[in-house]
Amino acid sequence: MGGHTATGWPTRSGRSGTLRSTRVLFGAISRGRRSSSSWRDAIPVGYGWAVAGAVLFAFGGAFDATWHTLFGIETSTDALLSPSHLMLGTGIALMVSGPLRAAWAQHRGGDLREQLPAVLSLTALFSLFTFFSLFAGPYAAVIGQGPRPSGSSLEKTLLGMYLFSGLVVGFALVALRAGTLPAGALTVMLGMNGIAMILMRGHTPADVQALFIGVAIAAGVVGDLLVWRLRPSIDRVRELRVFAFLFPVAYFAIYLAAVITFLGSGWTIHALTGTVLLSGVIGLLLSAVFVSGRASR
16 A cells, blocks of 8 residues: 555456456356357356456457557556556456356345355455556555645545445445345455455555555454344335445544554544545435435334
8 A cells, every 4th residue: 555556457467367267157158058049048147247248358458459559558547547448347347247146136145155156256346446446545545644635635535535435335235235245245345355455556564454454354344243233225224324324434434543543643633533424424325326215214
């Protein structure tokens, strides 16, 4: 976690991993074709968009090569904003969503072990979104450390916090509605995402990296406890709104408490508390859209 962003996307290992996933996907389709009346029927349930994603990724690779030839290779934040990279990212997003869509299509329930493929799919999709917004948010730099920033630096920090709050609450609400957020899912999602994003940054001492990995895991545990205690759902609107407010509040409260305790902060009490509360407001507004038209009990 430092002052720089990723300088390339996707990496060679990322491309090879995507190609391996493509081979597995089309291998399953090829085997299913033997007992199906058409290639379309051979696609496993829920994986139709994953196939579209594989095709889009292939076109994106050609587009990316052409883009680099015309405009050069992107660096820093440009690598996350390049249209060719966004096309590649969209293809990957569709591909990794396969297990999650399959669980939705088959109305799977059960505990974390039974829903682990869907939870890991949710985690991969969430991580893709946080990767493409790596220039802002809790993994762009250490929020709250040192003197309070001013002007555009402070605004960028706050907007990054609010973007992350919207992402984490949005993913949790979608999974809740679809029944794919068993106990432990938020710990897995935030914990694995935190490990991936923090290690990807690679600009911070190991002890600070370990600190914020711990923050992510702790926030996930609190999120799971909130789900267990409140049992939010589309039919329990009040509880859902409370969860949507408290979840990002808990994340950034834990985050800033860790910064203050172990790294030191020159931010004012007004900024520290206000930013945390406004992160909750972002979640609350999302929940209002999510359950629009339903009255609270």
